[in-house]
Amino acid sequence: MNDKIGARVWLNGAFVGFDQARMAIHDRGLSLGDGLFETMLWTGTTTAFLDAHLVRLRRSADALKIALPYSDAAIGAMLGELAQDAGGQRAVLRLTLTRGSGPRGLALPDDAEPSIMASLNTYRPNTLPVKLVRVSVLRNPSAPSCQHKTLSYIDNVMALAQAREQGGDDGLMYSTHGYAACATAANLIIKYRGKSLTSSLGDGAMAGIIRGQLLSAGLIEEATITAHMIEEASCAALTNAIIGVRAVQTIDARALVLDQSWLLDLRQILQS
């Protein structure tokens, strides 16, 4: 089962048929979750916030010492070509970068050749307001898997599974420092005492693209968000590159206000 659009993916510089697109089993992306990814919205005509996605990918690749062997222009052109298969409709582009193959063990290989691939996927966002439930899996701000959008995603996978078991749509993750951090694949914004706040990176938030745009536009500000503030927040939203800004209906069964004018205000940046 998959939700790919079209019959091809892009793999290490060439478009290849979907069934031929395979990775060596000793690629460290598979064996150690040693790589990065970006998930981008194809609007029907363009890759939304492409520059911001590529800035984040390059920063993280530098931090993890993974080479990124294509220019931004080349990646942008490739994504635009791949997205032609969407026929002018919205779709989701996933770009994956791995460290490449190496001998067994954790040590960074001297001679690894990174693998990079892109696929086009169905856009099918759920736009209903979200039921958030607090989960026991914590975000670890000291960890590369928390600081970067790496392929090591099992913690968030299981955090979402836990939330679904508890009847929620998504999980509210706290950090090991004890503060609210984010949902399993989205940033959190709360309206608290009239201010629109999002968790700081040091408290375990991912440096989300929409979050970054909202911060730059001055529409939200970073804060340390306590459990008490979560209980007192009048409204809340989740953001990521695919859902944009999605309202939160409940947090641990407490109903929040669905403030449409607040949501519209935040969604301004999606039009730019």
Place this chain on the structure above:
Amino acid sequence: MNDKIGARVWLNGAFVGFDQARMAIHDRGLSLGDGLFETMLWTGTTTAFLDAHLVRLRRSADALKIALPYSDAAIGAMLGELAQDAGGQRAVLRLTLTRGSGPRGLALPDDAEPSIMASLNTYRPNTLPVKLVRVSVLRNPSAPSCQHKTLSYIDNVMALAQAREQGGDDGLMYSTHGYAACATAANLIIKYRGKSLTSSLGDGAMAGIIRGQLLSAGLIEEATITAHMIEEASCAALTNAIIGVRAVQTIDARALVLDQSWLLDLRQILQS
């Protein structure tokens, strides 16, 4: 670059040529680090501690809700056949289980078919005493990536890279609770006030196979290990299924005693 032995791997029930052994790029093992692995020592005649490895793998697969579609006997027979390529020499068997393919996103697919593969790799342990240095990446006991041997290994990969940059052979990882947990791919044992202690799982230790054997044999005991105890320890060792028991030479440049009789005592369980 790889260090595979032989011309074949085992993939989903069949031996296939190494160059044909490839994974779909939408397999969640690759896209989300959503899977598990075991690294086992082939002694030349048998898979050391096979039962313990398979007990751990099954427990973790259950916890992560990944099906394991082969019996222990079938896996054991397959590993024994694969290891014939080692020609009676020591080698390393790696068994990898992924959740399989699914649509984009974190939600557990209803219809995922797990992938399982095994490869045979060169045995080339470094037996010199280890220089350990404390690293800033912390173990997160709340996280599935800490509780299970998952494919989401980037945190330990980068912890080792940090240790190497600091001139160490391996990194001493503390947990988010503030206690010593383990090295990047090995458990830690310290001799402290005459007792042989290893970090408890709740303090971020992985449930290592050699660690488990040593506990069962009563040769070590679990404890919460503080930074002060690390400073006061007279000697220390690292353990995992491949290195067995390896002496620690220094921790953050403080020299430890190389107590050969203590090490021999611990290594008893490797002969069983």
